[in-house]
Amino acid sequence: MKAYTNTYCSIYKVALLVLLCFTGLVKNGYGQDSTATTQDTTAHEAEEQTPTPKKSKPVKETFASIWILDNQTVVVPVKGTMELDFMHRFGTIENGYQDFFGLFAGTNIRLAGNYVPIDKLMVGLSFTEYNLTWEGYAKYALLQQTQDNKIPVSVTYYGDVSIDTKADPTGTLYPHFSDRMMFFNQLIFARKISDRFSIQVAPSITHVNTVQGFYPGDTTADGKSVLEKEMHHDHFAIAFSGKIKLSNTLNLLLNYDQPITKHMTNNPNPNLSAGLEIVTSAHAFQVLIGNYRYITPSRNNYYNNNNYQDGQWLIGFNITRLWNF
């Protein structure tokens, strides 16, 4: 237990260090670093000459899409944008040719529609194959990093409620409707370091109303799942993500999700993922390899049982299509 405590203390320290590094970069200026100093000087001179200072502009394209592999990015599209998302996660690659590296194995699919009704707010609805899960979610840009570096980071809140709608004819899996619900809340901090490089840190909390064990029949005398007693309802995690721009339309994406809360049993595994992103005027295509298979963020963070150390990788893709109204 002490070893666990030490491990997680270390993780907290690393997370804190990354956040400090994040804000420590404030003075160095963002992105177009080579021109930032000149621009600042020019802007300062201009301010002295003109009575109304220029309004700070937010940085452009910290990330090219609302998704970075398995996580939301800090990005909220412009007002009036409608988006459709198509996401697939194939089976794990372990069986090799027998199921063609998971491509012919069971697939998890998510269809989603998002809309930005007012500035900085995106709302959406999605339907995922696994457990026939519906999600309603909202994303709000609390702070936007500015080109003049007056605001050094972007901060976005993301909240997601999910409801399993799979059949339960015996009434044993979900005795109450609320047992079908999970909640996911995340604060996303991001910084565009340079024109080519953006990073993101996103701590999250998942709340699971009723812990569904992997063995639902394994219950105690009072009828509760054994795992329910051994897993906390609240689960903290933190995600680290980064984008490296390879060309104007191609990005390399990296992501790591670290569980923080320690449960008595069935601790979820971390997720490591990498992918390529192709961006066009109205689309973003992400092809990835990673460990998360559920797509629903609360379930990914709470129940991930794929372990990258055991070679349990899977291939997936995200496609987004945008319309502006």
Next chain:
Amino acid sequence: MKSKMTRTILLITILVAVASLAFTKKQQKPWAVPDKASKTANPVKADAASINTGKAEWAKHCQSCHGKTGKGDGTKSGGLKTHPGDFSAAATQSQSDGALFYKISEGRDEMPAFKKKIPDADDIWSVVNYMRTFKK
């Protein structure tokens, strides 16, 4: 026999002519730009930063139809009813920055309006600056 061959050749010629007419792209019709828009001066200096911004926006939003160098030979140009035009030619390069800005922002027919896809007007001006690099 000879007359049959003549008829066949005539028929093939007509078919080829009809087919080539069917697959010929329409030339662009005149695009009137309001005077005020046409006379609007470009507020963004065509420096390296602006050209880079314009190039990035061009690659993302314009290249698929208009081609890498603005010659109208992008991968999607084959599916368009109207030829996207050769932006390296005088017909485009002689237009004012304001006129090009207006056309990019407002769009027409197959050309989408980009004022919402590129919400920062300065970025559209940067696209105009980048288009000037196509000049022959």
